[in-house]
Structure formats: structure tokens, C-alpha cells
Amino acid sequence: EVRLLESGGGLVQPGGSLRLSCAASGFTFSSYAMHWVRQAPGKGLEWVSGISASGGSTFYADSVTGRFTISRDNSKNTLYVQMNSLRAEDTAVYYCAKGGFPSEYFFDFWGQGILVTVSS
């Protein structure tokens, strides 16, 4: 059974930093692209960032480019996102999602989500 478990969320002040983790199990983690998708309270879904299976390629939404860094540790089956210079508009539930098939840009499994609140 595929399981994705996010951690590391919480309350942070504007300008602060936070690192989210996503522990994966139930599949060969090192074979799949992974993504972060967020959802502001009461709003729709926004793709934030993606990383290739090897970690050699990373992709970002314009809204987070230069502030967020996605990474992965395939030896630990864990996905990360380092979030710096956080803004109020980054407040959202953050989901990690597994890349699917035939396109790794379909998200076939999602974690339960973790809330990040940026507020003073």
C-alpha cells in the first residue's frame, strides 16, 4: 500500500523558514518523480514543485522560485521542501504527491497534507 506522510508544518512568522518532509512507503521511491502541491484555506489546488526520480531535475512554480528548494533522499525514501522567505500567501495545506503513469506529471497518490501558517 502506498503511503505518504508529511511532517514539519506549523506556524512561522513572515520572512521565516520551514522544512517539510514526506516519508514514503509501499513503492519503489527511487523510481518515481515526486511533487509538492498546496491548497490555501478554502481555495483550489496549486502545484508548487516537482523533482525527478533521481533528483537530478527540479521544477518550481513562479510563485516559489528562488524561495523554495525541493530535494529527496532516495536512501531514506523521503521527499523534502525547504521553504525560505515565507509570506502570508504561502499559508496552505501542503501535500506531497507521487508522480504517476504514463506521465509522471499526473499525481496518483497523495499524502494527508500538512498545514503551514505564515503569520505574525
Place this chain on the structure above:
Amino acid sequence: DIQMTQSPSAVSASVGDRVTITCRATQGINKWLAWYQQKPGKAPKLLIYAASSLQTGVPSRFSGSGSGTDFTLTINSLQPEDFATYFCQQANSFPFTFGPGTKVDI
């Protein structure tokens, strides 16, 4: 960026009804479209990928069609567990974008 629109934004339906949701992309995305279902407080769930392929474990009353810029999600014989919000998503090019969602309620 490719923008995704959905219509309607909300639909009221009854158990047993057939519901159709439309998604439109601002440029052609071939068949690179997915549909997700989200219930309150839960993560989205993949229903349809590549415009018309049913994800494993998803009931056959869900179906998808379309190509290029216009796509449709159809739910035949709506069940109580289908009351949720549905999002489309283009997987053709970065940044991957979602539609605003369609809420299906009673």
C-alpha cells in the same frame, strides 16, 4: 502558463443522476489531463488520467473524454459518496495547473 477553467462551478444533483463537468485549457494539451476528487478535509484522489483512462480502483461510473482543449468528466448514476469537489489538471507543460473546481452537492 496554461489556464484551466471548469464549468459549472457548482452543481446540485440527486442520487442516481448523471453529472457532467467540463474543463477547458487555454491551449492544446493533447490528452494530458487528469481529474481528481476531493472531499472536505481530505487529500485529492486521482480518478482519471490521460483524459480517459480510469485509475485503478475507481468505479466505472466515472468516465472522461476529450482531447486538445476541451474535456469532460461524467459521473453516471451518482452515489452518495460522490458528493465532493472535482478538479481537472493539465500535465502537458510546466507549471502544471488545476482548474478552480466543481462542487457537486445535493
